[in-house]
Amino acid sequence: MNILNLTKKVRKRIWFKYRIACIKAFMRLSVGYIILHLFKRKLIKKRIWLVMERATEARDNGFSFFLYMRERHPDINTYYVIIKDSPDEKKLDRFKANVIHYNTYKHIFYYLAAECSISTHERGVTSPYCFHGYTGYSCIESLGWFVPAKQTIVFLQHGIIQKYLNLIDKEKQPKHLRPHLFITTAPRERDFIETMGHWPENTVVSTGLSRFDSLFDNMGKCKKQILVMPTWRKWLAANNTAAEATDIEQNRFMLSSYYKTFQHLLNSEEVANLLDIHNYQLIFYLHYEFQSYINVFSCNNPRIMIAGRNNFDVQSLLIESSILITDYSSVAFDFAYMRKPLIYYQFDQREYTEHYQEGYFKYDSDGFGPVVIQEKDLILQIKDILEKNGNVKETYLKRINEFLPPLDNRNSERIYDAILLTMSSRGVPCG
Structure with a gap:
């Protein structure tokens, strides 16, 4: 929520609710902290690692890394934190003993005792209350003294950072929530973050994203x-x-x-004809921040699906699809990792670049597919890919190979090794 756009009265009400929320958080954490000390020795001996994404989700790098830990390192007590009865909780059914419901007292106890906090979010980490701040900030930021001093904080990320918009700056982070380990994929990405984000040497490492393991294992299943x-x-x-x-x-x-462009694309006769001729389906998936607008889009073509986040998984969609059309999204890196063709449809290029400063990645010279601005050019590019059996052009394949690390399914393994190394350098026992 953008508080600056609200009236003074509404801002005052929000700040009041936020203070009340922080007081409640303080009381619950205090009780948890006292009770924890009664069982501290027993809990700390368990070697607790907490993993979390958004409080409602299990579908990104956090979920992927949790699966790796349970399958490859069951000796470490790794727990996944999620809100009870979230749609994604069913994915964790076979690990029920290692699921902690968000914001419960058990969550508080285990968070305070955890030796490692692993999250796809840089602000809330795996803490209680990290998604309950009324101003867009977490209560835990105001309650920094509850963050265990010896806890190693690992930032897994959502995707590859390519521009200033997504840059995580150390100097803007609350000191008690600054990651000790910052996961990246590409060497150019690591150098950009380390330099522009003011991160110390050896904090930012290039291991590859945990979810890339699944991309590698499922290549060719289009x-x-x-x-x-x-x-x-x-x-x-x-x-x-x-x-x-x-x-x-x-x-x-x-x-x-934005709306007019994609609504027109979904109902384009040219697109419909291409889908019919080549016997293809088209899935339109809005970003998480725009899912509340899903009902304003419409299309009667049975070959076109407008996908809701509760019914579709991004990772599965990327694996299943043969062609990706995006604009500026980092999902292009996931798709390129699988060496599949993509198109950047940047219809609002001028407006977008006025709001977001460009980073080290230039779409025209570094991109993994053609950049188009008009729908007619987009359709020509789709037609070209379909007629050439979905092969990536040599120009773009060369860029992919130069930018991304070699293909393998050892990304989670490298993250695990990097965590142990970071813990060791901080003087935290690793076993």
Whole structure:
């Protein structure tokens, strides 16, 4: 929520709710801290590692790394933190003994006793209350003295950082929540983050993302499917991404070039003809921050699906699809990792670059596929890929091979080794 756009009265109410939330957090953490000391020795002996993504999810690098730990290193008590009854909780059914429900007293005890906190989010880590701040910040930031001093914080990331928008700056991080280990994939990405983000040497490491293991293991399992997955626009986001957008927010969104562009693409006769001729399906998947707008898009073509996040998994969609159409999203790196063709549809290039400063990655010279601005050029590129059996052009394959590390399924293993090395350098026993 952007507090600056709200009235003084509403801001005052929000800040009041935030303070109340922090007081409640303080009381619960205090009780947890006292009770913990009664069982501290027993809990600490368990060697607890906590893993978490968004509090409602198990579908990204956190979930992938958790699976690796349970399968390859069961001697370490690795627990996954998730809100009870979340749609993704069913994925954890076979690990019920190693699931902790978010914001429960057990979560508080285990968080305070954990030797390692591993998360895809840089601010809340695996702490209680990390997604309950009314201002977009977590209560735990105000309660820094509850963060265990010896706890090693690992930031797994969502994807490859390519621009200033996504840059995580050490100097802007609360000291008690700064990662001791920052996971990256590409050497250029690591150097960019280390230099521009002011991170100390050996904090940022290139291991590859944990979810890449699954991409490698499932290469070649494609369907005749085109995936359209654009990123979001900060200036169009709804205040509550978890619920349906308000009428005012929907009306504003429907006036945007973003909505008009993709609504027109979904109903394009040229696209429909290509899908029919080549017997393809098309999946349109909105970014997490735009899922509250899903109901404003419509299409009657049975070959085109508008996908909701509760029914579709991004990782599965990337593995299944033969062609990706995105704009500026880092999912392009996942797709390129599998050496599959993609297109950057940057219809609002001028408007987008006014809001987001470009980083080290230039789409025209570094991108893994053609960059187009107009729909007619996009359709020509789709047609070209379909007629050439989905092969990646040599120009883009060369860029992929130069930018990304060699293909393998040892990304999680490298992350695990990097965690042990970091713990050792901090004087924390590793076994």
